[in-house]
Structure formats: structure tokens, C-alpha cells
Amino acid sequence: MEYVIVTGMSGAGKSTALKIMEDIGYFCVDNFPIPLLEKFVEFADSGETQFQRIAFGMDIRNGEALQQLSGIIQNLRARGNCVQILFMDASDEVLVKRYKETRRAHPLAGTDRVEKGIELERKQVKFLKEMADYIIDTSQLLTRELNAAIGDIFLGHQEYDNIYLTILSFGFKYGIPADADLVFDVRFLPNPYYLEELRPKTGNDPEIQQFVMNSPEAGEFLDKLEDMVRFLIPNYIKEGKNRLVIAIGCTGGKHRSVTLTNALYERLKKNQKYGLRVEHRDIDKDAKRGK
Structure with a gap:
């Protein structure tokens, strides 16, 4: 059984990445509750489901529970589970532009500027970027190029350097x-x-x-x-x-x-x-x- 945690910066393309992974055969769950991850993996490993590859979207929407993710992933790996982390990133300038174009509020900005929300988020997800098996920067990527990159990693099973x-x-x-x-x-x-x-x-x-x-x-x-x-x-x-x-x-x-x-x-x-x-x-x- 393969498990992939899709995480990263808000606006960097996590939802698009999950859609691409669904197209190549992953069962995808977005905004999955982190405290339930170990129980879900235990259930999936029991053979009660037909899925062989599962991707979870997890990010700052999980609130304080996000900080538990590091320990949970380490526990799962220690038990022999194949758990990989895909971190979606983009430059601050690109993220600000995307938020302005969509007129959405950053989940951590509140009444403050988008830039402030991005700054806070970078601090909160820094540990995930450091743990990541793969980092994709979408600042200059077209969707078809992102599709190709994800296919190379997870479908082609190629060794992939994070650049x-x-x-x-x-x-x-x-x-x-x-x-x-x-x-x-x-x-x-x-x-x-x-x-x-x-x-x-x-x-x-x-x-x-x-x-x-x-x-x-x-x-x-x-x-x-x-x-x-x-x-x-x-x-x-x-x-x-x-x-x-x-x-x-x-x-x-x-x-x-x-x-x-x-x-x-x-x-x-x-x-x-x-x-x-x-x-x-x-x-x-x-x-x-x-x-």
C-alpha cells in the first residue's frame, strides 16, 4: 500500500495536484483530519478496501493538529508503511497574485493582508517542507507541466531531485x-x-x-x-x-x-x-x- 501526503502552501496547487493524482489511479481525500490518519491507514492495511494507492490532502486547514503530523508520519514509517510527502510551493509574489486574482482570503490572514497570512503559513509548514520527499515549485508551471512532473514521480516511479x-x-x-x-x-x-x-x-x-x-x-x-x-x-x-x-x-x-x-x-x-x-x-x- 502506498500513501502520499499532499501538502504545502495555500494557493500553490495542492487541489490541482490531488486531481492529477486521482487521474493516475490514486484514491484521494482532501482536507483529511490528521488525528484519524493512523486509524485510516490501519483500516486500509487490513484489506478492507480495494485501494492500493491513497493520497491525503493535509495543510493548515487542520489547525493545531498539523503539528501532530510529523510524529504520526514517523510512527507509520517505523511500522513499515510507505508514506511519502509531496510539498507544493510557489514564491510569495506568485501566491499574492493568485489570491488577488481569485479574490479569496488567505486562511491565516484574518483581517490582515494576504502577505501576512503567507508569512505565518510558511513558518507553520516549514517542518513539512524539510521532511518532504518531493517539492514542486509551481511559480512558473503550466498545468500540463505539473501533470508531467507528478506523472514522472508517482507513475513513472523515477528518482526525482527536488528542483x-x-x-x-x-x-x-x-x-x-x-x-x-x-x-x-x-x-x-x-x-x-x-x-x-x-x-x-x-x-x-x-x-x-x-x-x-x-x-x-x-x-x-x-x-x-x-x-x-x-x-x-x-x-x-x-x-x-x-x-x-x-x-x-x-x-x-x-x-x-x-x-x-x-x-x-x-x-x-x-x-x-x-x-x-x-x-x-x-x-x-x-x-x-x-x-
């Missing part, structure tokens, strides 16, 4: 992405923009990819970048980082940066043990401006 990488292309003339952790400048590479037949195309097109990667410097840069990123990932994980944005920029964010971003993504997705997505921030901006 989610976004590889992002951008144009320097539109500004450096504010959330970038690492920024790389590929403006030293030959620019397809100056060839009229290539100008309308993007780094998603084979002609641009071939032009850019025909430069010896492009391949050497990609080798060194991949090596550095693979070195950094386990060290970031060791320091508790669960989200990493790698930004690769050229002048307009359409040709060279897109090509290198795609190439790095293709290399990193081989034997990956972490969440991974690619995004091209500025790829269409020149077209929209009539250039």
Missing part, C-alpha cells in the same frame, strides 16, 4: 528576466538576423539551428554550459534551492538564444531526475512590432 529547471531564452533589448538565477549572453555568436532569407525565421526552425550551431564556438559553449549546469544542480539542491531559472540571451531573443536554449534543454532532458521546462520569452516580439 525544477526553467531554461529561458530572451532578448537583451527587452530586458534581463527579473527571476533569472543564471544569465548567459550568446551575442558573441554569428547573427542570422543579417541574412535576409533567415531573418523572419526563429531558433525553432532547422535553418536557424543549423546556421547557429555551424559556428564552432556554439558547440564549445554548449558543452561548457551543460557541464556547469550539471555540476551546479546537485549543489543547489544541497543548499535547499527548489527552482532554478537559466536565462540565455541574444539581441532580440529570436534566433541565437532560442537555438541554444532548445539545445541545452535537449541535452538536460536525457536521464533527467528533475522537473524541466523550456520557455522563449521574446521569440514573437519583433513580429508583433512589425519588424
